[in-house]
Amino acid sequence: MSALTHLGSGLEAALTLTNLVWVTAGVILGTVVGILPGLGSPAAVIAILLPLTISLPPATGLIFMAGLYHGSKFAGSTTAILLNIPTETSSIVLCLDGHPLAKRGRAGAAMGMSAISGFIASTVGVLALTFSAPVAARVALSFEPPEFTALMVFGLVLVIVMASESALKGFISMTIGLLLSTVGLDIFSNATRYTFGNVNLDNGIQFLTLSVGLFAVGEVLINIEKRYDTSIFKLPWGMRKLLPTKDDLKTCRAAIAIGSVVGFVIGAIPGGGSTIGSFISYNLVKSSSRNKSQFGKGAIEGVAGPEAANNSEVGGAMIPLLSLGLPGNASTAVMLGALLLYGLQPGPLLFTSHPAIVWPVIASLYLGNFMLLILNLPLIPLWVQILRIPYWILYSSILVLAVVGAYSIRDSVFDVWMLILFSALGYAIRKAKIPAAPLLMAFVLGSSFESNLRLSMILSHNNPLIFVERPISASILAVIVILLGASAFSRQRRRGSAQVDGQEAQTEVRPQVGPVGSAGEATERK
Amino acid sequence: MGDVMRRTDAIVGVVALVIGAYALKGALALGYYYNGAPGPGFFPRFLSLLLLLLGGAQLVQAVLSKSGKASRGDPEPDSTHADVAMAVQAPDGAHAGVAAAVAAPRKYLRVASVMAGWIVSVALLNRLGFLIAMVLLVFYLNVVVDGKRGWRPVAAAILMPGAIYYAFTRFLQIPLPAGLFGF
Numbered sequence: 001m002s003a004l005t006h007l008g009s010g011l012e013a014a015l016t017l018t019n020l021v022w023v024t025a026g027v028i029l030g031t032v033v034g035i036l037p038g039l040g041s042p043a044a045v046i047a048i049l050l051p052l053t054i055s056l057p058p059a060t061g062l063i064f065m066a067g068l069y070h071g072s073k074f075a076g077s078t079t080a081i082l083l084n085i086p087t088e089t090s091s092i093v094l095c096l097d098g099h100p101l102a103k104r105g106r107a108g109a110a111m112g113m114s115a116i117s118g119f120i121a122s123t124v125g126v127l128a129l130t131f132s133a134p135v136a137a138r139v140a141l142s143f144e145p146p147e148f149t150a151l152m153v154f155g156l157v158l159v160i161v162m163a164s165e166s167a168l169k170g171f172i173s174m175t176i177g178l179l180l181s182t183v184g185l186d187i188f189s190n191a192t193r194y195t196f197g198n199v200n201l202d203n204g205i206q207f208l209t210l211s212v213g214l215f216a217v218g219e220v221l222i223n224i225e226k227r228y229d230t231s232i233f234k235l236p237w238g239m240r241k242l243l244p245t246k247d248d249l250k251t252c253r254a255a256i257a258i259g260s261v262v263g264f265v266i267g268a269i270p271g272g273g274s275t276i277g278s279f280i281s282y283n284l285v286k287s288s289s290r291n292k293s294q295f296g297k298g299a300i301e302g303v304a305g306p307e308a309a310n311n312s313e314v315g316g317a318m319i320p321l322l323s324l325g326l327p328g329n330a331s332t333a334v335m336l337g338a339l340l341l342y343g344l345q346p347g348p349l350l351f352t353s354h355p356a357i358v359w360p361v362i363a364s365l366y367l368g369n370f371m372l373l374i375l376n377l378p379l380i381p382l383w384v385q386i387l388r389i390p391y392w393i394l395y396s397s398i399l400v401l402a403v404v405g406a407y408s409i410r411d412s413v414f415d416v417w418m419l420i421l422f423s424a425l426g427y428a429i430r431k432a433k434i435p436a437a438p439l440l441m442a443f444v445l446g447s448s449f450e451s452n453l454r455l456s457m458i459l460s461h462n463n464p465l466i467f468v469e470r471p472i473s474a475s476i477l478a479v480i481v482i483l484l485g486a487s488a489f490s491r492q493r494r495r496g497s498a499q500v501d502g503q504e505a506q507t508e509v510r511p512q513v514g515p516v517g518s519a520g521e522a523t524e525r526k
Numbered sequence: 527m528g529d530v531m532r533r534t535d536a537i538v539g540v541v542a543l544v545i546g547a548y549a550l551k552g553a554l555a556l557g558y559y560y561n562g563a564p565g566p567g568f569f570p571r572f573l574s575l576l577l578l579l580l581g582g583a584q585l586v587q588a589v590l591s592k593s594g595k596a597s598r599g600d601p602e603p604d605s606t607h608a609d610v611a612m613a614v615q616a617p618d619g620a621h622a623g624v625a626a627a628v629a630a631p632r633k634y635l636r637v638a639s640v641m642a643g644w645i646v647s648v649a650l651l652n653r654l655g656f657l658i659a660m661v662l663l664v665f666y667l668n669v670v671v672d673g674k675r676g677w678r679p680v681a682a683a684i685l686m687p688g689a690i691y692y693a694f695t696r697f698l699q700i701p702l703p704a705g706l707f708g709f
Contacts, residue, residue, distance in 0.1 A: 036693065168584050172542050175577045179549055179570065186556075186566035193566055194552055224640055225633035227672060392674060393682050396667045399644055400660050400687055403651075408700050416648050420641075427637065432538050433531075450569045458563045 007130050010359030014367050019063045022056070023364075023371045026067020027074075031376065034075025034087070036401075041088040045072035062361060066368030074372055077114040077307065082107055082386055083398060085216040089207065089275040089444045090310050093282045095215055096437060097295060097302030104298050105234040107384040108242030113300055114307045115373050115380075116244065117256045121308035122369040124260035125267070125315025126362060143269050145455035146466050150476035151269070152449035155276040157480050158283045159441040161487045169434045177439035180205055181446020188454060200414040209406045209418040210443055214436045217402055217419070218426020220395045228391035242381040244300070252304035255285040259308025266309070267316025275444055281309035314365060322358060535588035542581025549574035639671050655705030660687035 034045045046053070046068050053061045053068075079085040081098035094114070101110040143151075156178075160170035183194045184204030195201035223232060259281040266277035285305030286295045295302050321336060389397075406419040429436055460466035468474045553574050556567030647663035654662070661683050668679030691709075694700045 033698070036698075168580060168587065169538065172538065172577065172580045172584060175573055175580060176542075176545065179545075179573050179577065182570050182573070188563070189557070189560040189566045191556055191560075191566040193556060193570060194549070221637050221640070224636055227636070392668060392672045392679075393686070396664045396682070397686055399640075399667070400664065400690060403648065403660065404656075404690055404694060404702065407651075407656075407702065408694070411701060413648065413651055413703065416651065420645060420648060424641065432534050434538065454564045454568065457568075462564070 004130055006355045006359040007126070007363065010361075010363035011367070013059075013360040014063060014363040018060060019364075019367075020371075022060050022064040023067040023368055024375065026064040026069075027071040027368065027371050027375050030068035030071020030073075031075045031078075032071075034072030035078060036404075041076065042069045042072040045069075045075075059360070063364040063367065066364040067371060069365070070368040070372040071376075073310075074115060074118075074376055078111060078383055081110045081114070081303075082384065083216060084219045085398075086211045086440075087208070090278050090306075092211065092215075092275070092437060092440050092444070093278045093306040094303060096282070097297075097299050099219075100296070100298035101300065101303065102384075102387060103233060106298065106300070107233070107387055108380050109244045109248055109300060110303045111380045111383065112242075112244040112377060113248060113252060113303050115377055116249070117252060117259065117304040117308040118311040119369055119373045120256050121260040121263060121310075121312035122314060122366060124308075125264050125312035126366050127315075128264045128312070129315040129318050129362065142472060144470075145452040145459060146470050146473040147476070148452040149449065149456050150467060150473040150480075151276065152445050152452060154476050154480055155279055155445055156438075156442055156449070157483060158279055159438045161283065161483060165433070165435075167487075167491070169432075170438050173429070173434050173436070174438040174442040177442025178446045178449070180210070180439075181443045182450065187451070198414075200412065204447075205418065205443070206406070206409050206415055207444065208409055209415050210422050211440055212402050212405055213419045213422025213424075214426040214429075214440055216398060217423035218430055218436065220398050221423065221427040222430050223391065224395055230390050231388050231394070232391045233387035242384055243377070248300050252301050254288060255301040255305035256308045258284050258288065259305040259310075260312040263309030263312035264316040267313030268319045269316075275441070277309040277313050278306035279441060281305045311369065315362075318362060532588050532591060535591075536585055539581050539583075539585030539588055542577055542584060544581075546574050546577035546581050549577060636671065640667065643667060643671065651703045651705075653705050655707055655709050656702040657687060657691045657709050658705060658707070659703075660690075663687075 029049060030042070030045050033049065034042070046065055049068060053065055056064060073088075076087045076091045077094055077098070079087055080091040080094040081102050084095050084099040086092040086095050098110045098114070101107065156174055160167060160174055179194075181204070183201055185192055185202050192202060259278075262281040262284060263277045266280060282302060282305055285301050286292060286299075289295070289299070289301055291299055291301070386394075402419055402423075403416055406415045407413065409415050426436060429439070456466055457464070466473075467477060549570060553567045553570035556570065557565035558567045558571060559565045643663055643666045647659045647666075650659045650662070664687060665679065665683035668674045668683055672679075691702060694702055
C-alpha cells in the first residue's frame, strides 16, 4: 500500500493553483503548436517550447511539460483523424479508422473517444504501475535482442494480417518499408546503403516525409481526381452529434480494456514503445469485435483500442525509465527531462531512494491527461469545423502545410522533394490497392528490427537457432505461427463463403434481370 | 473490368521484381559479414530476395487468375475508397459539391496538373522564397486547376500561406526558405 500512499502524496504535491494554471497553459499551447505540420510529435513541441519550460521552477516546469505532452499528443490524434496526417509513429494506426469516421461525419466522436479512452487507459496505466512495478521490472529486464527481434516480427506480421485484403500485397508493402528503413549510414559498419551518393540520405529517410506523403497527400491526390465546390466531409450540426454517444462508449468498453492492458505490458518492455503497442491492440480489438467488417472503414473501437494502448503505455514505460534510466519514447523522454531538472539521474534505486520526487512526476503526467480531457472535450466541436472548409481550400492548405512540415524537419528543400516522391508513391499504391500501413509500420520498426537481429546473431555467433532456444522469443514465434495459421484459415473460409454467396446471388438474380452483368446496374439505379 | 485489376496486379508484380533486383544488386555490393558478424549487406540481401520472391508470386498469381476473378470482392481500381466514402456521405444523392462524374483520362489530368504545379512551386522555393512560391501555388490550384473566380480564391491564396509563414517565422521562430527578396 505504500506505493498508493506515495501516489496520493504525489498528486497532493502536484495539485496547487499555480500548477493548475501552468498545466492548463501547457495543454492549450501543446494542442495549438502540435497541430502544425512537422511539430505534431510531443518531442518536437516540447523541444520548441523548452526555452519557456526551463525558465520556470522545476516543479512547475515539469507539470507544464506534462501539459504540453498531452496537448500535443491530442493534436497528433486530431490531425490523424481530421486530415489523415499521422504526425508521430503511434498515430499511424489512428488513421485506419479515425479518418474514415471523419469521412462519415463522425470526426467529433472519434476525437472524443480518443480523449476519453486515453484518459481511462492512463488511469489504468498509473494504477498498474503503482501495484506491479517490481514484478513488471523483472519481466521487462529479461528482454534481450532475440526477444526484441521476435517482438518486431510479431508487430510486422500483425500489420499484414490486419491491414490487407491481399496478404501478398501486404507482404510486398512491408518488404518495401523495411528496405526503405535501410537507406542511409549503417550504424554497425558506417557503410552507406542506397544513398545514390547523396549526403542528404546519409541520415536515412525522414518519417514525416514518408508518412505525410503516403497518407495525407496520397489521399489528397485520390480525392482531387474529382472537382469539389464544397467540403467532401459530411458534418452534422449540433454539439451533441459531434461527441461520442453512450452507445459508442458501451461498444468500446472491451476495446479500452484490451488497449489499456496491452499498452501497459508493451510499454513496460524497454524499447517496446507505443507504436507496436497500438498495432497489437488494434489487431486484438479487431479480432475480438463483433463488427470486424467495419474495421478500416470507420469502426469507433478501432480508435478506442489503440488510443488506450497509446496512453496506458506511459505507465508501463515508467518501469524501464525508472529502473534502467532508459527513455524508450517521447513520453519517457519528457519524464527523463523532468527528473534531470530535479538533478536526478534515473536508475535502479530511484524508485526506493527518492519516492518523494518520482511520484509527483508520475502524478503530474496524470494530471496533464485529466486537464486535457476537461479542456479539449468541449473544444472538439470547434476543431472539427476544419472539415467544413470547402475541399478546394482544404487540399491546397494540406499541400502547403506538407511543404512546411517536410522543410522544417531539418531546414532542407531536399526533404520536400522526398515528400513529393512519397506522395506520388502514396497515390500509386492506392490505385494498385496496396495497403500503405504495412509499408509505414515496417519503415518505423525496420532499423530496430535490423539492429536486434544483428545483435542476436552476434550473441549467438551467427547461429539462427538462438530465436527458438530462448523461451520468451520461442513463445512469441509460436504465437506468430499460430496467428498466421489462423489468418490463412479465416481467409480461406471467407473466400469459400464469398464464393457460395456469389453463386447464390447469381441464381437469384438470373431469372429476374437476365444477364449477370446487369445486376450491378440495377442496384446502382436503386 | 476485372482485367484492369489483373493488369494492375501484374504491374505490381513487375515493379516489385525490378525494385527487388535493384536492391539485390546494391546488397551484393555491400559486405554480408563485417568483423565476423552480420554486415551492412546482411539485412538488405534477405529483404531483396524476399521482394523478388513476392514480386514473382504476385506476377504469377495475376497471370494465372481468370479474367474477372483477380479482384474478387474489391471495388474497381478506379473507384477508390474516396468514391466509396462519397457514396456513404450522400445516400440521398444530395452531394451538390460533386461535379458530374469525371472521365478517367480527365481525372489523371487533374492529378497531373496539381502535381506539376506543386513540383514547380517547390523548384522555386529557394529562388522566390516560401511566401511567394506558396502564394503562386495556391493561386494556380484555385484559379487554373479548380477554375474558381472572384475574390475568394485570391484571398485564400494570400491569407493562407501568409498566416502559415507568420506563425512559423515570427511566433515559433522556425525559418522557412527565404528567396531573393529575403522572405
